[in-house]
Amino acid sequence: MSLRLIATGGTFDKHYNELTGELGFADSHLPAVIARSRMTVAVALETLPLLDSLDMQDADRQRVLAACRAAPEPAIVIIHGTDTMRETAGVLGEAALAKTIVLTGAMIPYEIANSDALFNLGFATGVAQTLPAGVYVAMNGQVFAWDKVTKNRAAGVFQPA
Amino acid sequence: MSLRLIATGGTFDKHYNELTGELGFADSHLPAVIARSRMTVAVALETLPLLDSLDMQDADRQRVLAACRAAPEPAIVIIHGTDTMRETAGVLGEAALAKTIVLTGAMIPYEIANSDALFNLGFATGVAQTLPAGVYVAMNGQVFAWDKVTKNRAAGVFQPA
Amino acid sequence: MSLRLIATGGTFDKHYNELTGELGFADSHLPAVIARSRMTVAVALETLPLLDSLDMQDADRQRVLAACRAAPEPAIVIIHGTDTMRETAGVLGEAALAKTIVLTGAMIPYEIANSDALFNLGFATGVAQTLPAGVYVAMNGQVFAWDKVTKNRAAGVFQPA
Amino acid sequence: MSLRLIATGGTFDKHYNELTGELGFADSHLPAVIARSRMTVAVALETLPLLDSLDMQDADRQRVLAACRAAPEPAIVIIHGTDTMRETAGVLGEAALAKTIVLTGAMIPYEIANSDALFNLGFATGVAQTLPAGVYVAMNGQVFAWDKVTKNRAAGVFQPA
Numbered sequence: 001m002s003l004r005l006i007a008t009g010g011t012f013d014k015h016y017n018e019l020t021g022e023l024g025f026a027d028s029h030l031p032a033v034i035a036r037s038r039m040t041v042a043v044a045l046e047t048l049p050l051l052d053s054l055d056m057q058d059a060d061r062q063r064v065l066a067a068c069r070a071a072p073e074p075a076i077v078i079i080h081g082t083d084t085m086r087e088t089a090g091v092l093g094e095a096a097l098a099k100t101i102v103l104t105g106a107m108i109p110y111e112i113a114n115s116d117a118l119f120n121l122g123f124a125t126g127v128a129q130t131l132p133a134g135v136y137v138a139m140n141g142q143v144f145a146w147d148k149v150t151k152n153r154a155a156g157v158f159q160p161a
Numbered sequence: 162m163s164l165r166l167i168a169t170g171g172t173f174d175k176h177y178n179e180l181t182g183e184l185g186f187a188d189s190h191l192p193a194v195i196a197r198s199r200m201t202v203a204v205a206l207e208t209l210p211l212l213d214s215l216d217m218q219d220a221d222r223q224r225v226l227a228a229c230r231a232a233p234e235p236a237i238v239i240i241h242g243t244d245t246m247r248e249t250a251g252v253l254g255e256a257a258l259a260k261t262i263v264l265t266g267a268m269i270p271y272e273i274a275n276s277d278a279l280f281n282l283g284f285a286t287g288v289a290q291t292l293p294a295g296v297y298v299a300m301n302g303q304v305f306a307w308d309k310v311t312k313n314r315a316a317g318v319f320q321p322a
Numbered sequence: 323m324s325l326r327l328i329a330t331g332g333t334f335d336k337h338y339n340e341l342t343g344e345l346g347f348a349d350s351h352l353p354a355v356i357a358r359s360r361m362t363v364a365v366a367l368e369t370l371p372l373l374d375s376l377d378m379q380d381a382d383r384q385r386v387l388a389a390c391r392a393a394p395e396p397a398i399v400i401i402h403g404t405d406t407m408r409e410t411a412g413v414l415g416e417a418a419l420a421k422t423i424v425l426t427g428a429m430i431p432y433e434i435a436n437s438d439a440l441f442n443l444g445f446a447t448g449v450a451q452t453l454p455a456g457v458y459v460a461m462n463g464q465v466f467a468w469d470k471v472t473k474n475r476a477a478g479v480f481q482p483a
Numbered sequence: 484m485s486l487r488l489i490a491t492g493g494t495f496d497k498h499y500n501e502l503t504g505e506l507g508f509a510d511s512h513l514p515a516v517i518a519r520s521r522m523t524v525a526v527a528l529e530t531l532p533l534l535d536s537l538d539m540q541d542a543d544r545q546r547v548l549a550a551c552r553a554a555p556e557p558a559i560v561i562i563h564g565t566d567t568m569r570e571t572a573g574v575l576g577e578a579a580l581a582k583t584i585v586l587t588g589a590m591i592p593y594e595i596a597n598s599d600a601l602f603n604l605g606f607a608t609g610v611a612q613t614l615p616a617g618v619y620v621a622m623n624g625q626v627f628a629w630d631k632v633t634k635n636r637a638a639g640v641f642q643p644a
Contacts, residue, residue, distance in 0.1 A: 018429040043302070124283075125284055125287075141164075143291065154341070159201070362642070365624070437519075441602070446609070448605070448608075463524045
């Protein structure tokens, strides 16, 4: 089994800029996270432009789709912002590639205390290797089909839709 | 899907005792870890005596087996020390319960910098929900059948056997 | 020696709100930080409204001054935002109370990786017990007199002025 | 003001070895800690052999004394194990160098959750710049003269003696 991780930004990868006092993007945390995970499965990391998912446009989602289409690996994990994860999952789901594609993210950035980022990446990395081809959202310790999920923003959790 | 987590100790759950300067066991970290994971799937946590897996005797493994047998959930994750994870997996594998049982642990305790514990728990929690009934070891971002895995102690990784 | 800590907010105490994705204020981290420091000196914690120091008005600085004036302790540490720390120090300095008052803060919030908050609090807590009466800014491992310091915002450090 | 930090090991600098499962010494954490502190005061770091202070012999204490004697800086912070911090402070105190020498350490290693290491280093770094020449132990947010302190091992705190 080999695996591709595609970083697209989102809360998972946000970084605190101490000069501006704002959360934005710098280098992705994914190389450090992958080392920390001690994964011995073959992992290819592909870093797309890091974006807040509220800033993602159609062209950005098409770029994610193109990356999935071009990937030689049968299993792909996409690290993505939670606010429009469902929309990107829709673009990928309708393309119906013969691959297992799992989108995940985080409610708290990797570098902030009590973050769910590492758990979510582990979860997504696991189910990407075990689920049949298809597009899934993996959040809150659950797997959702790409067209049967919604983010409950008031509660901060994903749930069936 | 509902899930049972069974804590048995191991490196994952070790705690630094500041009075003695030693790593041992106190309260399990699992309640805090589960809260941090933001899992919305139904999770039952069962805490068995917390042991270094090198100290596990036959009776301890039988207690783990009894807990799996008694569990009403179809999917079980066992947090276990890595040194004898293979042995406990063998006891469970030979019992051939009609459940999906996944053993995981950590190379670095949850409370120590750069720990793989949270990643591993996410990974195990994912594959426990997606694999068919059977007994598995989930470490290093890989799933191993219970009777086809060994720990390479010099390298600190699990590999096929 | 007894010591008063006065929390006024600032970067030190910012908290990531996972529902809004913004850094703001919730409960102060100071009670947890004090426990973690294992201080055995008598410490009284006083929590004023937690503010970004850019939002501090004259009335807010007067409230800090009133708290210092009312404090029975001879040594006071104020946790404050860095952007207007100099201005609050000026209000306190001109009041010329017969106490040792040390302002500190952080460039990275306590709850974010690589934070300087705990170091700075330790530093300020130390010099507050050893300096003569007066008002000081303690940042970057240095003590500055209240009227001889400026924040270099481009570099993110305090320096003599 | 310029400052010398002398690393001698102790709990502060212990590192978890994931292959052996033991806490020991590898590279000192001090370079990372100093960067994290954002100190702009001139700091020279000198790393002596890293030891558990229970393993320190007379020759080890003489080496610490020699390092203090040779240091061109007027202020020195020594990172030391807590169990025999008092003994090393005694060797330094009797030498009566015309420098301010502050010994500190930690009850929990820097790399373990809830560590007091960063607080203690900040505290010691502050009082080393403000106290008159002499030898001091700085722990638990307090300064103790070298010959008037003892570690209460049952409680895990330093107290007057």
